[in-house]
Structures are given as structure tokens and as C-alpha cells.
Amino acid sequence: MPAKYKYSAAFQGEKGAFSHAAALKLLGPRTLLVPCGSFRDVFNSLRSDAATHAVIPIENTLHGSIHENYDFLLEYDFPILGETSVRISHHLIAMPGVPFSRVRRAYSHPVAINQCRKFFENHRDIDAVPFYDTAGSVKMLREKNPPEAAAIASQVAAEIYGGKIIRRNIEDYRQNFTRFFLLSKQIRPVKTAAGNWKTSLVFSTANVPGALFRAMACFALRDLNLTKIESRPLRGRPWEYLFYVDLLGNREDQAVQRALAHLGEIAPLVKILGSYRPTL
């Protein structure tokens, strides 16, 4: 890694993706970005030391939890070191010299296009053209410079590929946030962390009545507050579930340790994913 970088961060997508913005927020500007094609590639980059850190999306306010990444957290066993939230803002971006009035096509990922439906309803002379990736569509503009074209992507993507934002915040819903986890092989404090300690864990319950209620009692009886609980059915094993829980507190706190020991008496699987402080 060149000396000007302190960290390297693997993430899924092209440079300029929202995960890229999350990586900079979590690790600061002296971070070498390592774009990966898939979430599995991100985890493999950390395993093979191709990156010192990994940044993965874990849930979105519109689209829910990304179970795929919870599966990888269980499979790869890298601790969560930090978390942050990034507002998903879509901007219309063109190459310098292309004014809004000349744009007839807007390239982007279909999910982003779908989040900008009102913009396209109000600008019927602009066609939406599906593309692999939001940031990749800006990169393509720079490389191929197609006429009358723009892209829909993040501010970071505009900056990286020399695009100009010609219409800002064209998304339908402003309440669109994605929460990211920061992972690393080694547990070192994250300098940008500012919020209260949280601990994330996964546990399973046996197929007995009231199993979840008893599991919840482990936390409630120690006055531990949960900030997330989510059940996930185990396919092919009816009435057995995985639960994702985030609680306020560090895994070293006595109340947390007692709650986890108690939970271990009840739950066939208890797996701590990490204790971390959010970067606000």
C-alpha cells in the first residue's frame, strides 16, 4: 500500500458507490479503495489481506436487512469494528459542457432509476437507461462521452469521475438511508466513532413455545435496551429461527456478559458479531 494511505477498504461496487462514501466516513480520507464485484469478494479481500478493512451495507430504510451479508458475517467470522449510516441521495450528473436542457438519456442502476420515478414523470423527454451500477454509469460517461447523456449517482461518483451535478436530490423519498458495518481482522478503535457502544449478535431458538420470549428476558432482566431485533426463518427447519439483535452496551460490560451467559442456556447458537461505536 502506498505510504500516503493509512488503510485500505474493500467494498462492493465501483469507486463512487455509496459504500465508498461510507468507507471514507468511517476511515477518513487516507483510505485506499478496493472495489469488488460481489459481497463474497469483499469478504475474501479481507481474508487474503488484499484490504485492511471491509465496508458492507447491512440494512436500508426502504429495502430492509441484507441477509446475504449476515450470512457472510457468520461464515467469515470477522468482527464488526464500527458502523455508520449514509443518506442515499441521487443526483443527475453530466460531463462538463452538457447542460440540463440537452439531456435526453439518464443512465443508472434500475434500483436507482426506480427511486427517481417522479423526476422521470416530470421530464418525459429524458429516457431512463438501465446500467450495471450507479457510479459505473458516470465512469462510462467519462470514458465514452455519449451525446445527450447523463447519469444518476452519488456526489462522490461525480467528484471521482469529473462529472457535474446538474440536478441535485432527484430521489422520490428523502428518508432513504443505508447502514454500513466496518469489518477488520484486528480490533482497533475507529477514530471517527462517537456514539454509544453497541453489540450485535445472532442467536437461534429451539422449537419450543415461548423460546423467543425467554431469550428476550435475558436482556430485559438486566435492563439492556435493544436497538434492533429481527427474526429470520431457517429454511427447511420449520419453527426454527435465527434472530439478529443489536443492544446498547459493550460485550465486556458485566450486564452484557451475564445476559449472554443466560442466553447461552436457552439458545442453541449464540454468536457475537462485535461491539462498536457508531460514526455519526
Added chain:
Amino acid sequence: MPAKYKYSAAFQGEKGAFSHAAALKLLGPRTLLVPCGSFRDVFNSLRSDAATHAVIPIENTLHGSIHENYDFLLEYDFPILGETSVRISHHLIAMPGVPFSRVRRAYSHPVAINQCRKFFENHRDIDAVPFYDTAGSVKMLREKNPPEAAAIASQVAAEIYGGKIIRRNIEDYRQNFTRFFLLSKQIRPVKTAAGNWKTSLVFSTANVPGALFRAMACFALRDLNLTKIESRPLRGRPWEYLFYVDLLGNREDQAVQRALAHLGEIAPLVKILGSYRPTL
């Protein structure tokens, strides 16, 4: 509606989408399909009587709950009448006369392309081309018949648009299921229903310690089993949450009524989304 149809079902996507398959499974073959551009359009089609029923995806085993549709369930107030799960199987589909050996491009939605990564790694002479919609990519093949082209979509899409499946089940993960809800203005029994009664509800908790635990006690103290629980933070209102719960039982059952009355003492919002039996 022509006499040969008994029902009409609004759904998001093109004919041949997985929601289309879910609609046929829930309502039977005498169903007129009403494709819509967005989830909001689906709800509006039901409101304006452009369709007798609506079919919406609510969660997926890889991608989690679709909060957007929970928001619309709260906003539009149509009861859930039924549910079913559809396995997301991706097939490589070509027009008749195009053998696998001639295919050099495969069109599909980027999410589907991403779920078939191993196929593309094993067939490097086939390029993935992003398209709006899985089923729409088969429709495009039929209309434009581009050379050396195939599409990735469902079996229903192949049947509707006269495509031939030339490689079956090219998805990486077999455990990819989407759960759908059936909605209607009127509560009439669903003939295909076969499983046990379930009731779905949404409630909020106040910002007091142990609020969720007390809410759970309402169900546990009446021996009611939950099949889903999920928290969703309320943006801009720290420590306040919405909870999605599915429980086994009908809203008319005495134990369920008592649990809901008890929950009403604790939770600022309790909203029953419906009681229904799954179509297996």
C-alpha cells in the same frame, strides 16, 4: 373484465414477473393480470377498482423485508387475504431456433444477473447485459429478436413470450424465496389456502425501558407463537420503533383478541394488517 376471468390481480413488473407467478398460485388460472410500474401503482389499482386483488412481495430470503410495502399497507389500509412463497429460479431463455452454443449475450435485471454470477464465470463467452426487468427482457427478445441473444427470467416469462428454456436454474443460491401477500378490498376466503391461520400486525413502542419485552409478554402469556418479529427504527424519533409481527392464530380467536387488547394498553399504535391462511 371478460367473462373468462374470475379475478384481476395488480402486481409490479411485466407479465411473467415472479409476482405474476405468485398471483396465479394464489388466485388460480382464471385471473386477469394487471401489470403496474411501481408498488404505489399496484395499491392505486386496487383503490380505483382497476383490479379486484393486488399481489405484493413482502420479504425475500436474501434481501429481507420490503419496508416500502409495509409503509403502503399502513397507508392504504387494504386487508391481507392470503400469502404464498415463490422460489426465485432463474432460467436462460432464448427464442426458438437459437441454441445455447450461439448465445453471446444474456439480458436481464442486474439483480438477477448478480444472482447468476457463477454461470457467467463458467461461460465467459456470454456477456451479461443489464435490462429493466427479468420478464421484460424475454418480451424484448420476442419483439426485436436481436442476434445471439438470450434472457434470464422465470418459467412463466418463457411461457408467456414464447421463449425456450435452454439452461435451467442458473442461479447461484437455491435458497432464494420471496414471500407475497394477497390484498383485496373485500375479505373473501382464498380457495387455495391450506396452512394454519396467521395474523400480521404492526405496532409501535413508546420510549420507555423494557417496552418491547412487555409487548412480547402480551403474546407469550397467552401461548401465542410468533412466526416473525422485526423492528424498524422511526427516523428522526430516536428510540422509537415500529415492530412487524406475524403470529399463529386468527384475529377472531379469543387469545388473539385478549393479546391485542393487552398490547393496546402498552403500544401507542396497534394496526392489524389481516388474518389469512397461507397457500402452500
